[in-house]
Amino acid sequence: MIWAVATAIVVPLVIWVVGPHIPPDHASVQSSDQHTINVVLTSLATPVLLFIWVYFGYAIAVFRRAGEEIVDGPPLEGNARVQLIWLAVTSVLVLGLATYGTVDLLNTNGAGDGSGQGPSPLVKPPSGQKVLQVQVIGQQWLWTFRYPSYGGVETPYLAIPANEYVAFHVTSLDVDHSFWAYELGVKADAIPGNDNVAYVKALKVMSFQIRCAELCGLWHGHMNTIGHVLTQAGFAAWIAKQQLDYRGVTPYLPPYSNVYYPPPSRRA
């Protein structure tokens, strides 16, 4: 009873008051998808949390020993009906969550929710859409970015156009890193010898943080940079400038490839 009242009060609070503040933000299709699912999970977790808290609070308040002497409680050994109901309820919750999560993940409009999907992605952007390919190369302790459709130019800066699907091809030259574009809701491990594809569609012009989310050695905590979402025209101008700035370097780069195999550095 207390639980029903508490749930009726708290769940709407969670959805409409706390909900909008739950990260990540609405900077991209992917991050707003993650935001929605986080709000759904929170509003489902809240009644469970409240049920246990209310029950334990009630039990502690009511089922305490009166006086000093030790009295035994009633010898209840179990109740098949209660156990079955409990199992049924938890099973329904779990199956529902798994179904919801799977449907959400496989939805092509979300295109994999920004997570790294490996070399052959399961979920791709809807066909017919233009997808900009950007290679993200992690190495100790720096991110560089290659644009194969712009002459394979490699730059230490990242910019992507807004309202267009971008495919990040994340790979590494040395150890495992993880490419985390926080505001965009993109995370994909950079693993040497693997081409890890993550899709994103940014919704507005903005800057975003890029961090390394997998321990990669000494300066792991400093492997950050800032990326930019630009307008289509702004991106065209930016990439032209990059091509110009790095025109002396680009011919000496190894030919564009999904993975690179530099000789291993066995000892730092």
Next chain:
Amino acid sequence: MEAASIPTAVTAPPSTWRRQLLGFNVVLAVLLAVGGYALFHVIGAAIGKKALFMTETDQDDIATFFGLIGATLGWLLGLGFFNYPVSRILGRPASLREGEEYGAWRYFRLCTDHKVVAIQYFVAVIFFFFIAGLNAMFIRGELASDNSTFIQSGNYLTLVSLHGTMMLMMMSAGVLGPLGNYLVPLMIGSRRMAFPRVESLTLWLTVLAGFVLLGAIFLGGFPTGWTGYAPLSDQARAGMDCYIVSFSLIGIALVLVGLNIITTVMTLRAPGMTWNRLPIFVWGLVTTSILAVLAAPVLAAALYMAALDRTVTSSFFVPSAGGSPFLWDNLFWFFGHPEVYILALPGFGIVLEILPVFARKPLWGYRVAVAGMFGVALLSFMVWQHHLFVSGMNANLRPFYMFTTELISIPTGIIFLIGIGTLWRARMRFSVPMLFSLSFFFNFLIGGLTGVYLSDVPSNTTSHGSYFVMAHFHYTIMGGLVFALMGGIYYWLPKMTGFKLNETLGKIHFWTMFVFFNLTFFPLFAAGLLGMPRRVTSYDPSLHNLNVFVSVAAFCLGASMLVLLVNLVWSLWLRREPAESNPWQSKSLEWQLPTPVPAYNFERIPVINSAPYGYGVPDAPPVADFGPPLVRPGPVAAPEGGAA
């Protein structure tokens, strides 16, 4: 031989202090371990210099590995683990060393009394627990500012790695070792574990593993965290070899301790101790042991590959030479995820064992609880790739692992149902063990519910590898296992040591630990969702205030652990108030024995009449029939040699 030695166990040892010092004990073990390290290091260096493939590296990892193997052999030789097999091979009669069963020195050598081994385990685990906790204090010190240089980056990573690895290693032994070895024989009505020498071996391997891991500090540390991801581990300096060897030793110890517990429970139960009268704590340890036996060998194999990569420059994990980092990731997490439940299941066992005693009610839904534990154990082998959701693994597998991971919350939910049922219409007492048990449900609920976020692939994309994960597993491992372990310590330590623990200090310890634990780790969920990756020295300045708050709370949490230390020193050393034999009025078998527990536990093997949870059952028979007391060898019986 055996029979005649029982009466002498009561009398004082005939040997002198000096004779004790010169035997096979930890002093000799340390000497031989150091000597073994030096000798084998020289041999390894000689081999390494002859081998051409070593020119590729600038450090002598072969020598380090040889040294650590030599240290292990010397350590075991010094403790006398080879005495028995060697004397059997030579055809000599093999017996326990004379003077084995008495005196303070038995705590410093191979001892086959499960109660002594348990105390040794307890001291070792607490010692390493505090060292690893101290590392955590340094970590929080560094993180109190968003870009501080309080600790150099390299040292910081070593601290993080030592904290993680040591906590994981010691906490997986934390319940199996002290409480498991002490209580399993007492709870099932046995006089010993099935393999007493193996039991002692696991203890001394665990101790050695802890010191070998600390040895990494002197060899340049290691930067990989407890996960030891390749190829970062290939790059690392010689401290990595310490990680590999010490984790292997723990792996071996886990397999052996698991086999020992499974065998003991299967073969040494007293008459009448049927499977459905087995205390739930023993079920918790049996399921844990099954996990340990099946998972730890995979870890040992993976570590062996890592060792080969580092020494003879094989390429299991080096992609440019045909290997794959995914091989390590999968092998490691195939061990690593069951390992998480090796840490959780004993906690379930402790809490469900303590709850009925203080609720004064039978354990509600005993069979469902056992089924839940087996469900957790079984499912834990099918979820490991959720650690690799964004790694670029085969994307088709992710819905499957999302499903199995969420499935595991059904058997975990059962544990909550058992708690709910047991507390229904209870007559609760709020002694310290009960407080810790109740807080287990509070913490583990938060840990479990946040696990649902992590199991969901879209939500996981942001939280993966962030402080959200870190807060989640601290809520399950510290909020779950460590709180349960603390409850277990306050509950069983009076039986194990024979002295009362101070109740007031216990309550202070509980409340400070509970409050500051939540103040430390709850904000870290937010830090993770706001974009703070794990294992960093610097973070976004906007998270500065949050981290300062967490650091202060973490220092208070550390201080609360000192209250435990003060309580242990005060109660067990300074004050020494003898404990009653059954202070909690429990019906479980171990509490029916006198405190301190006699050397051979039971004069006669008891006959078990009922499950240990018969609270409130009218006309309940005594839980076990201990038989008529034996006639002590008095003055009349003495001429016959004191028949036992």
